[in-house]
Amino acid sequence: MTIDLRKDFVDYAKSLDKASEDPNIKKALTRAVSSYRSTVAETLERFPHTAExxxxxxxxxxxxxxxxxxxxxxxxxxxxxxxxxxxxxxxxxxxxxxxxxxxxxxxxxxxxxxxxxxxxxxxxxxxxxxxxxxxxxxxxxxxxxxxxxxxxxxxxxxxxxxxxxxxxxxxxxxxxxxxxxxxxxxxxxxxxxxxxxxxxxxxxxxxxxxxxxxxxxxxxxxxxxxxxxxxxxxxxxxxxxxxxxxxxxxxxxxxxxxxxxxxxxxxxxxxxxxxxxxxxxxxxxxxxxxxxxxxxxxxxxxxGRSEMAKQETFSEALHCLRCGGCMYECPVFQVTAGHFGHIYMGGIGTIWTAFVAGGMEKAAPMAYSCLRCGRCVERCPMSINVPAMVGELRKRSIYGE
Amino acid sequence: MTMKNKMPMVLDIISDNIIKHGNPLALKGSEAAAWAKGLDLPVKGELLFYTGGEYQMLPFIDSLVKTITHVDQGSKVFSVMMGVRNLIEKKTGINAEKIYASVLAKDKDRYNSVCLKAAKVLQGLGYEFCYAGNEELYSGALLYELGYLEDMREYVENVVEVVKKSGAKTIVCLSPHAAEVFKFVYPKMVEGFDFEIVTFVDLVWQRRDKLTKLQFPGAVVIHDSCRLARELGIHQELRDILDSLGVEVKEAPRNRDWTTCCGGPIKILFPELSHVIGSRRVNELKESGSEHILTSCPYCLSALEGGRAKGDSAIVEDLIEFLYRGVRA
CATH class of the missing domain: 3.40.50.10420 (NagB/RpiA/CoA transferase-like)
Structure with a gap:
């Protein structure tokens, strides 16, 4: 069976472009990102045992x-x-x-x-x-x-x-x-x-x-x-x-x-x-x-969670604590907010979309809008390798599951 | 039941071109190797100089994106995704002339000459190397990026054949993307792929004592490439090199392994969003207090160049271009 995802990509790209022009998103995210960064840096310094x-x-x-x-x-x-x-x-x-x-x-x-x-x-x-x-x-x-x-x-x-x-x-x-x-x-x-x-x-x-x-x-x-x-x-x-x-x-x-x-x-x-x-x-x-x-x-x-747990490449996605830190560091999320998402958002949300809420139809366009830049991994307390999982999702969307 | 997806056509075009023509944009080998004319580089040697055609194809990527966005009079994004059909010829892949007609000669010259400059810089530092010339093939990094891993498995055989012909032990990559796949992906796909993989930056860094000081007024700011900084762990090296040149480096708010992506990776499918991200990064870099941006990756170079606002006084250069000043002096 073939599913035509081209229209989904187009609609998704449109929604991202629209979001990137939204002055409210721009204003709110700029403020939120800078406040998150300074607060979390200060907090981690105050409680230095946190990283360990x-x-x-x-x-x-x-x-x-x-x-x-x-x-x-x-x-x-x-x-x-x-x-x-x-x-x-x-x-x-x-x-x-x-x-x-x-x-x-x-x-x-x-x-x-x-x-x-x-x-x-x-x-x-x-x-x-x-x-x-x-x-x-x-x-x-x-x-x-x-x-x-x-x-x-x-x-x-x-x-x-x-x-x-x-x-x-x-x-x-x-x-x-x-x-x-x-x-x-x-x-x-x-x-x-x-x-x-x-x-x-x-x-x-x-x-x-x-x-x-x-x-x-x-x-x-x-x-x-x-x-x-x-x-x-x-x-x-x-x-x-x-x-x-x-x-x-x-x-x-x-x-x-x-x-x-x-x-x-x-x-x-x-x-x-x-x-x-x-x-x-x-x-x-x-x-x-x-x-x-x-x-x-x-x-x-x-x-869908136990299915995720069984797959070696994806089980790590279940480590997510939902602290939201990765989103503040994601260049795509910074300009589009939750529009880079279906129900779950951002790079890690792309994996959750595929397995838990939305399926490949929703996850494939999201996977291709991820930069795979890897900064989320730097921020993530669980060091979840989202770029690797996004790569695997892309592979599945090309060749089928 | 196997579910197959019909994906945006631009993905098919890029992957087909790589597989059939050895380059994402079906550039001819002679075109990609034009910069080396007159250098008389040997085809065999210990150290293989590898461009992968990446700098050379930069203006063509922009042209591809621009052309396919103008094919359809309707929405910009719509055309990127759907409208490319007319540009494809069954036998030759994309109709190169149609797509490439709009490439400016000055862009073509600039990006082509990056390879020449890199070669001259390395020669100036006493490196001897060979080059595969017309036969050189693209590394396939985009097949890896875009999810065409099964096709890549087959494709890399061709690349390995060319690389092996050189008899080299070490490959020096101009692009961190090529270095990344050679270092981390090839060994998993090709048995006995045991080349030492280094980047242009590595080689310059090793002989940075030989660099001549530059009389450069003002300071520069480094845009760390994601691949170089996070995947390959190279960021201090760039600063050391500039230090050896006697050039002051200012730091952007987000740098080294926390660097902000230039937006380049999504340019083909999400050109407008990619542009927004590139512009923001240019502004972030300017917060350092320097408007002279240096990077060390073809896609960063192109994305940041495109991210400059009209009339923006910022200058975007590749480290290779910057180092070449010393060679000419």
Missing amino acids: LAEEVRELKSQSIANLDKLLEQAMASVERNKGKAFYAKDHESALEIALGIIGTNKTVVKGKSMLGEELLLREYLEEHGNEVWETDLGEFILQLRKDRPMHIVSPSIHVPREQVAEVFSKFFGKEVPPDIAEEVKVVREFMREKYFTAEIGISGANVVAADTGAMVIIENEGNVRLSTGAPPVHIVIVGIEKIVPTFQEAMKVAEVTWRYAQYGIPGYVNIISGPSKTGDIEKVTTYGAHGPKEFYVIFVDN
Whole structure:
């Protein structure tokens, strides 16, 4: 079978050219790149053990990916031991069905930022099934109102300046919101507060999972994850199976390296959640749903990841911690932002596009827009060899798989 | 079931040309070797001077991109991807005359003479070398870059045959792209490919004590090529060479193994974006305080030259061109 990709290349090239002329992208990315570079340099200097720790994490991620099946089994057992419910979703559809099975319809859902959520188009799916879903991360909330998609994995609304935020907020809230960042933050805070306490369901991703304990580590700065995962009576974690590492101690190492390369000395909040809320204060009888959720679910999503793990050239792509550092150093990303992407972005995102979200049709044009310049490898705490993988993808797009 | 993809035609053109004509743009061997007339370089020797036709074809790449963007009156990108069909002749590959009519004589002369200058610089440092002349074949680096690895496996046999004829033990490459594939890709494809691979920069660096000081006013800024700096680990050498010449080097915000790409690698498929990236790099280099940009890679040279704004006072030169000043003096 032959698939004609020529039109896809043309459309993609057009979107890149258009993005490179967008003054908002130019302004925002220029600011973001220079601030990322100076902050991360300063942070790495302040915590000089980070580079060595990254080496250690690289090794342990590599081991973990090699033992994915065993770790998954162990992590699921740990979640169950903690009185949570663990699910394995082989693909996109089953992940959505499991989530819908837990949630049902006519519910209010508050959701934290998650690239896996984007991959599954989870919000859209739940909305189609009669639920009210709110993105609680400020950047994601802006995009939800704009019906827009993320332009960076850590800073999704990087391309939207305050004036445009004010415009979309004024329309949504039905009152004049000035183009003042503090005001914009405040109006969302007030709106969301009510949602946290009326929602039946909270959904979050997780940055790392410890198989031995079943602990989910979630890194954030806004505090929206605390509230989304703490206030509603049900908490659902959706997480890719590549996020599992053997032990709690190792999970802490992964988390520290992740936030450090995402330019934080220490993030505002590090959430560690391992099961439903409980108390034994009355007669030592364990009762669930004290202040936090009474029900706790974890959906481990595969959706192409174990296939990636099996292929020698590509398994390394699963080491990605999603710190976003590579994107700031990518010359193509610097001028086009997330337009160099489908759901996942940049060079590493090209590999994820091929295996997890989009397929070769989307990945092939992206692969050819990568310069293979290799600066992402310099930045990457896991030294993921993206240019080599892009080369292999090009080969596959020429000769077929 | 095997899934095959129909890819943008410009990829087919480039790969076909390499495979059939030994050059991405189907340049004739005599054309690519014209610079060596009168030098009487031997065809056999210990050290093989290898151009791969890369500097010589630079103006033609730009012309190819320009021509195919003008074939179709519609969108620029559309034509790059789809409109090249008319330019292909079944037997001879691309219609060279149509594509190359717009190449300016001065560009052709400039890029052709880079090879001559490189040869003179090395001779001035006392190196003796041989050259395959009309028979020299392109390394196939673009087959590697663009994903035509299976075709490359066959193609490299031809290249190796030519290279072996020289009887050389060492190959000196003008282009870091050629050096990269000879060093890292060929040994995986060809059994017993055990040539020592060096770059022009390596050889100059080894005898930098013999360089004559240049009376050069002002300072230069180095644009490190990605391949040279990150793949081959050569960046301090460039600074040492300039130091030996007595020339002050200013540093750009991003340099050495953190250098910013010139945008060149995506020029064929994404010419406009490539241009934007090249322009940004030129500006970044100018932040160093010097407007005299030196690089050591044919594609960087061409991309940065193209990235200069109209009327931009910046000067873009290859290190080879810069060193040649000393030879003439």
